[in-house]
Amino acid sequence: xxxxxxxxxxxxxxxxxxxxxxxxxxxxxxxxxxxxxxxxxxxxxxxxxxxxxxxxxxxxxxxxxxxxxxxxxxxxxxxxxxxxxxxxxxxxxxxxxxxxxxxxxxxxxxxxxxxxxxxxxxxxxxxxxxxxxxxxxxxxxxxxxxxxxxxxxxxxxxxxxxxxxxxxxxxxxxxxxxxxxxxxxxxxxxxxxxxxxxxxxxxxxxxxxxxxxxxxxxxxxxxxxxxxxxxxxxxxxxxxxxxxxxxxxxxxxxxxxxxxxxxxxxxxxxxxxxxxxxxxxxxxxxxxxxxxxxxxxxxxxxxxxxxxxxxxxxxxxxxxxxxxxxxxxxxxxxxxxxxxxxxxxxxxxxxxxxx
Numbered sequence: 400x401x402x403x404x405x406x407x408x409x410x411x412x413x414x415x416x417x418x419x420x421x422x423x424x425x426x427x428x429x430x431x432x433x434x435x436x437x438x439x440x441x442x443x444x445x446x447x448x449x450x451x452x453x454x455x456x457x458x459x460x461x462x463x464x465x466x467x468x469x470x471x472x473x474x475x476x477x478x479x480x481x482x483x484x485x486x487x488x489x490x491x492x493x494x495x496x497x498x499x500x501x502x503x504x505x506x507x508x509x510x511x512x513x514x515x516x517x518x519x520x521x522x523x524x525x526x527x528x529x530x531x532x533x534x535x536x537x538x539x540x541x542x543x544x545x546x547x548x549x550x551x552x553x554x555x556x557x558x559x560x561x562x563x564x565x566x567x568x569x570x571x572x573x574x575x576x577x578x579x580x581x582x583x584x585x586x587x588x589x590x591x592x593x594x595x596x597x598x599x600x601x602x603x604x605x606x607x608x609x610x611x612x613x614x615x616x617x618x619x620x621x622x623x624x625x626x627x628x629x630x631x632x633x634x635x636x637x638x639x640x641x642x643x644x645x646x647x648x649x650x651x652x653x654x655x656x657x658x659x660x661x662x663x664x665x666x667x668x669x670x671x672x673x674x675x676x677x678x679x680x681x682x683x684x685x686x687x688x689x690x691x692x693x694x695x696x697x698x699x700x701x702x703x704x705x706x707x708x709x710x711x712x713x714x715x716x717x718x719x720x721x722x723x724x725x726x727x728x729x730x731x732x733x734x735x736x737x738x739x740x741x742x743x744x745x746x747x748x749x750x751x752x753x754x
Contacts, residue, residue: 418467422493427464428471430621431614434679435475442680446621453625454632456721458728459580461626462735465618466534466580470497473543473611477558477599486541486560498539500530500566500585501608510545510556510608515587517546517557524592526559529569530585537571537581539563544587545608548601556604559596565589576727613686615736616693617679620672623696623732626725627665627703633721634658634707637714657710661703668692668699687749694739694746700729 421427429445432438452461467490474487489495506512515528526546536542542561549555567586574582599607635658641648648654675692678685704726708715715722733739 418493418496420493421464422491425491427491427493428468428475430618431468431472431475434614434682437680437682439680442676449622449625450628453622453629456724457579458724459577459582461622461728462577462732463535463580465615465622466499467497468618469499469611469615470541470543472614473499473558473598473607474560476611477603477607479599480595482595483560483598490541495540496535496538497541497543498533498535498581500533500536500542500544500587502530502532504529504531504584510604511554513545513547513554513556515544515546517548517559519548520591522594523590524559524594524596525590526561526565526592527588530587532572533583533585534577535581536566536583536585537568539581542566542585543598545604555602556608557601558598558604558607559592560598561587561589561592561596565592574731576724576729576731609686612736613679613689616689617676619732619736620689620692620696621676623700623729624665624669624672626729627668627700630704630707630722630725631662631665634711634715637711637720641711654710657706661706664699664703668696672696687746690737690742690746693736694733694742697729697733697735698739701726701733704729 426444426448429441429448433442433445449461452464471487471490474483474490478484478487486495486497490497501510503514506514513528515526515530517524517526526544528544528546530536530544540563542563542565544559544561544566545556546559547554548557565587567588568583569586570584572582572584574580638649638654638658639647643651671688672692672695675685675688678688704722708720708722708726711720711722714720718724
């Protein structure tokens, strides 16, 4: 991968101009393709790509790239007409950018109480609602919107494929991390949408979301591991040159032990994440393991990267080090793909059954 990325650092929208190159190399949605087709080569390419992307000093690049893959996976799974196929083709080749719209103000990423509503009017649809903290939204061309299509107070999730003229970017949110991923608040008000905008079956979202969230959480877990590895590489490179008076700091036992403690946390998380990915590739049921992997990997990355920053002293808090950027990028992922606290509630039923 070309590491000459200075023109893309902290330059919103610029790096997505490289998406056609990703599309030409067939690099979007590698994890879902590997699992769907049993393609081990695609999985190896996926790991290699994440390793490369994690080494680039572009805040938000990983999240934006992975989000494009989640949109492609949903379309691959739910497409039913030529409109969907046209959008899918343009997203896969990188010509267009996609955004998945689930999270709502006051409701987080819980999909059991959506306020965005879609209602039929004869053969057309009307959709109204607000979405928040939506990745890629500031510069996306296509939006997959989760909406409640149930009557009265009933919850029935359906997906709709919209283009950018159907949504309003009300605010591009100023995140501490993931600067270039276009995270925004969206207003949605569109009327007389044709049936072709419905993605999959009406009310089919409850069945499709858990499947697609598995890929999102697995992506986040694996990306977290590579961010830790890159943070280690940068920390080791710095400490090899760092002296206290005339003594190399790596000669101090306490520094070595702190590095080893951080390394052990990395290896435990990495081993579990990759074993879970192997189950996913083998088409084994592993939703529980994916949740554990996502929680453990994101929290390990957050904690270990902060420990590494502290080992490098003031340098770790500089933009030049890249470490504080990694920390700021990884910390929000503890709430991405389902907040870790909410995912713990899901795991509770497994924990309480342990004998």
